[in-house]
Amino acid sequence: MTKRFDEAMRLMRRHNGQDREDGFALLRPHAAEHLDELIEAFRAEEDDRGLRAWLLELIGDARSPEALPILVEHLDHEDESLADWAVHGLQALDTKEARTALYRHRANNAHN
Numbered sequence: 001m002t003k004r005f006d007e008a009m010r011l012m013r014r015h016n017g018q019d020r021e022d023g024f025a026l027l028r029p030h031a032a033e034h035l036d037e038l039i040e041a042f043r044a045e046e047d048d049r050g051l052r053a054w055l056l057e058l059i060g061d062a063r064s065p066e067a068l069p070i071l072v073e074h075l076d077h078e079d080e081s082l083a084d085w086a087v088h089g090l091q092a093l094d095t096k097e098a099r100t101a102l103y104r105h106r107a108n109n110a111h112n
Helices: 003-012 017-044 049-061 065-073 080-093 096-110
Strands: none
Touching: 003 017, 017 049, 017 065, 049 065, 049 080, 065 080, 065 096, 080 096
């Protein structure tokens, strides 16, 4: 892990809201560079729902085809914020595969 990523994650885990925001802001412009680390941190995080949502948002912000599987996996997540960030990430990715996943998701949910 890089120093930037470690520092951002340290801040995002603090209880102080401004520190958390600062950590997120530190990573946001570099999400693509840290995609593997973001996915690893997302999968490892079990307790902090807000942090998980931020990590999935950053994964989507990376706009990388490598993010497709984790975004698709969370389209129907019981936590609405994760499902919303998965949709947002797929829309930002805007590849044929991402659009197909969104189409299928919407079609499946239209019948429920």
